Amino acid sequence: MKAIAQQRYGSADVLGLQNLDEPAAGPHEVLVRVHAAGVDPGVWTSMTGRPYLARLAFGLRRPKVTVRGRDLAGVVTAVGEGVTRPRRAARR
Numbered sequence: 183m184k185a186i187a188q189q190r191y192g193s194a195d196v197l198g199l200q201n202l203d204e205p206a207a208g209p210h211e212v213l214v215r216v217h218a219a220g221v222d223p224g225v226w227t228s229m230t231g232r233p234y235l236a237r238l239a240f241g242l243r244r245p246k247v248t249v250r251g252r253d254l255a256g257v258v259t260a261v262g263e264g265v266t267r268p269r270r271a272a273r274r
Contacts, residue, residue, distance in 0.1 A: 187248040191231030202249070207262035220253040 184192055188196045207213040217260050227233075228240050240246060 185249045186272075188229060188245060189248060191259065192228070193230065196229070197250075200248075207260040207265075209262050210264045211262040212255040212258050212265060213249045213260035214254065215259045216254045216256040218255045221251050222253065225250045225252075229257050259264075 183202055185198060185202050186197050187200045187202065188198070190196055205213060227236055228245065228247075231237050231245070256262060
């Protein structure tokens with residue numbers, strides 16, 4: 183699959199198109215083919231690694247999660263074991 187990902191902290195310059203392995207839906211998860219994605223100020227914080235204290239959660243030297251964004255629209259392509267019905271997303 184193709185994704186915009188990052189391997190190090192920084193500004194938008196660290197983002198690039200990469201080929202990644204196709205993920206699998208784990209227990210109680212669904213796999214979604216994304217058609218549109220959005221970003222919010224929290225994504226910018228995790229991308230830049232600032233404030234530096236945030237790196238305790240995101241990864242000290244480089245990001246633990248390389249693909250950014252959580253807001254998306256798409257089509258469910260796989261359902262993991264234990265998924266029985268749709269549920270509203272948890273509010274942050």
